[in-house]
Amino acid sequence: MRNAVNIVRSIEDYVNRVFIGNPQIVRTIVAALLAGGHVLLLGPVGSGKTTLAKALAKAIGGNFGRVQITNETLPSDIVGFAVYTPSGEVRINKGPVFNNVVLLDEVNRAPARTLSALLEVMQERQVTIEGKPLPLPKPHFIVATMNVAEVTIGATQPLPLALLDRFMVSLYVDYAKPDYEREIIKGIDNIEREIDHGSSPSSVLNGVEEEVTRVYVDDSIMDYMVRLINRIRSDRRLEVTLSTRALISLFKLARALAILEDRGYVVPDDVKAAAYPALMHRILIKPEFRDSVDAVTVINDALASVEPPVYVKAPIS
Numbered sequence: 001m002r003n004a005v006n007i008v009r010s011i012e013d014y015v016n017r018v019f020i021g022n023p024q025i026v027r028t029i030v031a032a033l034l035a036g037g038h039v040l041l042l043g044p045v046g047s048g049k050t051t052l053a054k055a056l057a058k059a060i061g062g063n064f065g066r067v068q069i070t071n072e073t074l075p076s077d078i079v080g081f082a083v084y085t086p087s088g089e090v091r092i093n094k095g096p097v098f099n100n101v102v103l104l105d106e107v108n109r110a111p112a113r114t115l116s117a118l119l120e121v122m123q124e125r126q127v128t129i130e131g132k133p134l135p136l137p138k139p140h141f142i143v144a145t146m147n148v149a150e151v152t153i154g155a156t157q158p159l160p161l162a163l164l165d166r167f168m169v170s171l172y173v174d175y176a177k178p179d180y181e182r183e184i185i186k187g188i189d190n191i192e193r194e195i196d197h198g199s200s201p202s203s204v205l206n207g208v209e210e211e212v213t214r215v216y217v218d219d220s221i222m223d224y225m226v227r228l229i230n231r232i233r234s235d236r237r238l239e240v241t242l243s244t245r246a247l248i249s250l251f252k253l254a255r256a257l258a259i260l261e262d263r264g265y266v267v268p269d270d271v272k273a274a275a276y277p278a279l280m281h282r283i284l285i286k287p288e289f290r291d292s293v294d295a296v297t298v299i300n301d302a303l304a305s306v307e308p309p310v311y312v313k314a315p316i317s
Contacts, residue, residue: 010059015059020184025171029052032168039170040145041171043172044174054103057099060139064103065101065103066105067104070109073114078095078114082129092129097136104142115160118142164282165245168252213255217254218266221309224306228250235298237285238283249278253278272308279295285298
């Protein structure tokens with residue numbers, strides 16, 4: 001486990017050197033990568049979301065692909081397409097999704113047909129072109145962004161629940177604070193050189209994902225997660241209940257956060273830290289409560305009302 005911890009710490013340290021000012025966001029994204037999930041980033045334009053995704057690809061030694069989504073983006077623009085040659089052969093042109101880290105910028109601009117193509121990508125880790133299933137590279141990590149301001153003014157539309165639920169984590173990326181912005185400006189030339197330098201797939205993460213699956217989760221911790229999810233499900237302010245995938249995401253993310261804390265076991269604080277990024281985008285509030293309640297409020301209330309397990313050290317005899 002020590003080797004796995006050293007690897008993920010080096011990834012985390014590298015991304016923090018390039019994406020300056022919010023180590024908690026970096027830690028959560030690295031944890032989602034280790035847990036085999038995908039990430040939805042919310043926030044204003046120009047807040048460093050592309051830099052964050054490119055830095056992550058570089059840190060794991062992987063390839064990076066970006067798609068600027070518009071309302072005319074076709075599924076083939078993301079997954080690829082087949083071309084029939086004069087000799088009758090079928091040549092597959094693979095799309096950007098065949099990179100290790102894929103940034104889908106402003107994903108909520110995409111038409112429904114394009115969004116539906118992402119379901120297979122995110123759930124099955126494969127693409128089907130001309131009836132032929134093609135596996136995606138490992139690791140495979142989708143980072144999708146949404147411009148929250150444009151959602152509120154009607155320039156885009158909300159993502160369908162089926163797609164939202166495929167994201168393990170959602171995070172709000174705001175502009176850096178003034179002190180960090182000064183640091184960014186001073187080092188911008190080095191930052192751009194660093195993330196734009198080409199990289200090739202390597203074995204940086206080999207064995208690390210396996211270590212995450214070995215993290216011990218006590219039955220009492222599992223029971224705590226189940227009770228937390230069911231407490232949120234029973235909240236009368238919710239328009240839609242949480243899925244089982246929400247519980248799975250909470251479980252996987254908590255294990256990955258334990259690794260990042262240099263532990264081989266999950267504690268209640270890991271569950272609490274995972275609850276917000278794993279659940280916020282899945283919580284939809286009924287219209288009559290939206291002026292006074294948001295997803296964070298619902299999670300806060302659930303954490304306050306569900307007692308975590310308490311462990312007492314045995315006395316030394």
